[in-house]
Amino acid sequence: MIVRSWDRWRSSYIGRLVSESMRSQGWRYGVAALAMIVVAVSSAGTAWMMEKIVDAMTTPEMRNQVYLIAAAVVGLFSAKAVASYVQALFLARAGNRIVASQQEKLYRQLLRRGVSFFRTTESSDLLMRVTHGAQAARELIDVLVTGFVRDTLTLIGLVVVMIYQQPVLSMLFVLIGPLALLGVRYLLKSVRNIMRAEMASLAEIIRVLQETSGGIKIIKIFALEDRMTERMDSAIGQVETRANDIAKLQSIASPLMELLAGLAIASILVVSTMGIANSEPPTAGQLMSFITALLMAYEPAKRLSRMRVGIETCMVTVTMMFELLDQEEAIQERADAVKLNSGKGSIRFKNVTFGYHSDFPVIRDMNLVFEPGKTTALVGQSGGGKSTIFGLIMRFYDPDTGEIEIDGHDIKDVSFASLRRKISYVGQDTFLFSTTIMENLRCSAPEASDAEVVAAARAAHAHDFICELPEGYETQVGENGAFLSGGQKQRIAIARAILRKSEILLLDEATSALDAESEALVKTSLQSLTKEVTTIVIAHRLSTVLEADTIMVVQEGEVIEQGCLDELLEKKGGFRRLFDQQFKARSSDAVEA
Numbered sequence: 001m002i003v004r005s006w007d008r009w010r011s012s013y014i015g016r017l018v019s020e021s022m023r024s025q026g027w028r029y030g031v032a033a034l035a036m037i038v039v040a041v042s043s044a045g046t047a048w049m050m051e052k053i054v055d056a057m058t059t060p061e062m063r064n065q066v067y068l069i070a071a072a073v074v075g076l077f078s079a080k081a082v083a084s085y086v087q088a089l090f091l092a093r094a095g096n097r098i099v100a101s102q103q104e105k106l107y108r109q110l111l112r113r114g115v116s117f118f119r120t121t122e123s124s125d126l127l128m129r130v131t132h133g134a135q136a137a138r139e140l141i142d143v144l145v146t147g148f149v150r151d152t153l154t155l156i157g158l159v160v161v162m163i164y165q166q167p168v169l170s171m172l173f174v175l176i177g178p179l180a181l182l183g184v185r186y187l188l189k190s191v192r193n194i195m196r197a198e199m200a201s202l203a204e205i206i207r208v209l210q211e212t213s214g215g216i217k218i219i220k221i222f223a224l225e226d227r228m229t230e231r232m233d234s235a236i237g238q239v240e241t242r243a244n245d246i247a248k249l250q251s252i253a254s255p256l257m258e259l260l261a262g263l264a265i266a267s268i269l270v271v272s273t274m275g276i277a278n279s280e281p282p283t284a285g286q287l288m289s290f291i292t293a294l295l296m297a298y299e300p301a302k303r304l305s306r307m308r309v310g311i312e313t314c315m316v317t318v319t320m321m322f323e324l325l326d327q328e329e330a331i332q333e334r335a336d337a338v339k340l341n342s343g344k345g346s347i348r349f350k351n352v353t354f355g356y357h358s359d360f361p362v363i364r365d366m367n368l369v370f371e372p373g374k375t376t377a378l379v380g381q382s383g384g385g386k387s388t389i390f391g392l393i394m395r396f397y398d399p400d401t402g403e404i405e406i407d408g409h410d411i412k413d414v415s416f417a418s419l420r421r422k423i424s425y426v427g428q429d430t431f432l433f434s435t436t437i438m439e440n441l442r443c444s445a446p447e448a449s450d451a452e453v454v455a456a457a458r459a460a461h462a463h464d465f466i467c468e469l470p471e472g473y474e475t476q477v478g479e480n481g482a483f484l485s486g487g488q489k490q491r492i493a494i495a496r497a498i499l500r501k502s503e504i505l506l507l508d509e510a511t512s513a514l515d516a517e518s519e520a521l522v523k524t525s526l527q528s529l530t531k532e533v534t535t536i537v538i539a540h541r542l543s544t545v546l547e548a549d550t551i552m553v554v555q556e557g558e559v560i561e562q563g564c565l566d567e568l569l570e571k572k573g574g575f576r577r578l579f580d581q582q583f584k585a586r587s588s589d590a591v592e593a
Contacts, residue, residue, distance in 0.1 A: 013315065013322050014140070021098055021141050028094035029145055031086065036150035038083035044157025045076050047293035051165065051285035058284055091145065095138040102134035106324060114331040115396035116356070124206035126324075132202070133321025140314035147307040151300035158297040165290040201238035208232045331398055333416050340418040343407035344372035345503035345534035347393060352402035354392060361400070362388045363557040375535040377545035379578060380554040386538045389554070390506050393536075394423060406504070424497040428509030430489040432481035437466055438473040440481075440492060444500040453499060460495035461518060462488070487518055494526070505535045511544055519544070542582050551575065 022029065052069050110126065162170040208231050212219065219228055347370035355361035362385045370376050378386040391397050392404055395411050403410050411419055424444070432440050441453045448456075453473070457463040465488055469475040481489040494510060507526070511519045523544065539545045546565055553561040553574045561573050568575040 013318055014144075014311075016322070017137055017140060017318065018144065021094075021137075024101060025094040025097055028090045028097075029141075032090040032094065032145065033149045035083040035087035035090070036146070037153060039080055039087060039150055040153035040157050042076050042080035042083065043154045043296055044161050044293070046073075046080075047158055047161045047289055047296055048164075049073055049076060049289075050292040051283075051289035053285070054288045055283065055285035087150070091142060095142055098138045098141060099134045102137050102321065103130055106130045106134065106321065109325055109327075112329055113327075114329060115391065116330060117327075119356075122203070122207065124203045124210060127206050128203045128317075129320050129324045132317045133324070136314040136317035137321060140311060140318055143307055143310045143314065147304060151303050151307075155297055155300045155304065158293040158300075161293040162290055162297070165286045165293070170290075201235050201242060204235040205232065205239065208235060331395065334413060337415040338409070338413060340406060340409055340411075340414040340422055342422075343503065345422070346370070346372040346405075346407055347504070347534060347536075348405045349389075349392075350403045350405065352392065352399045352404060354388065354397060354399045356397075358400065361557060363392075363399075366402070366558065368552070368559060370534055370536055371549070372534050373532045374549040375530050375537060375547075377537045377539060377548035377551045378554050379539060379542060379545060379551060379575065382540075384554040385557045386554050387508060390425070390508060390536070390538070393504075393506065394425065395419060422502055423504045423506060424500040424502040425506045426490075426493050426497045426508065426510040430481065430486075430493045432477050432484070432489055432492065434477065434479045436471075436474045436476055437469070437492060440477060441473075441496050441499060444496045448499055453495075456495045456499035457492075459498050460491045462491035462495050465491075487515060491518070503533060505530060505533050507535065507537045507539075509538060509540065542579055553578070 049069070049072060052065070053073065056066050056069050106129065110130075159170065208228060212228060219225060347368075349366050349368040352363055352366045352368075353361050354363045366389075368389075378389065380386060388397075392399060393406075393411075395404075395416070398412065403412075405411070406414075406419070406422065433443065438450075438453060441456065442448055445452070450473075454463060457466060457473075466473055466475070475483075477483055477489075477492075481492070484492070490511065497505060510526075511523065527547075537545050537548060545551060549564065550562060551565060551568055552559045553568070555574060561568055561571060561575055563571070569579060
């Protein structure tokens, strides 16, 4: 049953890949196919011409045809050379286009995926599918086209010459050839299993490299070099073992063909000497033509015998690629989605329940209202659901039950672009693109002028340190801002949010990487930024949210308290306990004030 299912998937994916490739690159493959036909005809013609060449050299009566035969030989080889060049060129261009188009489709598909997909899928697996999958698609098409056109036609042409010159001897080739091909069939299941294991090992190599790059400080501090080296050596060793296994299986075809060639040549020697094949011994030209055709048939026959192994090798990775392309996205934009127009930025949760796993809800029957133009702070212990609220507002996830409305519109009914254009976000894990500071700032508002970018940087107190960098705003920040400090990255992220000028601002520990002086400066900037903007702040340091219009205490997926600072302190509930934990002796002074 498993083998039958695999064969069904394989046939479906091959057909789909061929159909897509021929629609986009059919004319290039058509030119390459015509060139392959010329190569096949030229190869058969070369073998046939050997009779004329040998007879012209050994038969006095044919000496006057030498120049004509020589010209024909030059013509044949010239045609084959030109056709081989055209074939290689157009196959390469078509193949390169296939690789590029598949990678483009894969990347666009990744961009359409929701945040939940990237939470559950390792980046090493995605890299494998995008890079190796597209390359395997190109190799598969090349194997199919060259195998079914060039090699098959060449072999047919050469077999025709062999039969024409020596029918009886040719029967030996026709009988033994399929036996060699049948032997390859038993290799295919092993190839599939080995390739799956090799893909897993390659993904492990990528994973170790990523962890080494991202976690080098931890590796150094805890002296994990030997452990990481063992992991990498193990993964590399597994890839090497699998590659050797594949090479061994692919190489079996060659000895089979060598045996076939040896048997055929030995038979020629015996049969031609004893005169079994013909009532009359063959001429030297006929014998040479037959031998030439036989020897020339060796390479295409060998490639055809290995073609199935090559197809199976590619199909494992091609299947992984199509699985990624065909995955359904859980969060989809409705076909009739409306544009969320400019508004006050009111946000309402109506009986919202949500869990990353259906059996473990993170938020339970939540009803909230975030007043437009006001600042609301979400506080509470880690794991209570505060960041999940942000994810739901940005529609990274859809609630299991209930609705989320912005300005009276259910966010499921609005377009992704208009929803996210309405929101700015600054998180505690600041991400910067590997480009210049200017491009990192402008990505939130591509239409912004240089003056507006500089004004946003000044507001976030980032302008001064930017100007001190070697190339100012054109300074490269490195991978995820590796060339900047944590505080500098945070201020650039805040400037990016300021530049966007959205009606809703989400701040998730936005000042966590700043020192006390920088935090004070940025808080002043944020106060002007949050005027008439619906602002929601997540903070563990209560000092950053004491001036919020409303403070909500989130615990185990529920809002257990909400109100202004004075009201919550008077209640002496969950917020008061958090406040006392952080301010201790100062709490009594704050209450009196």
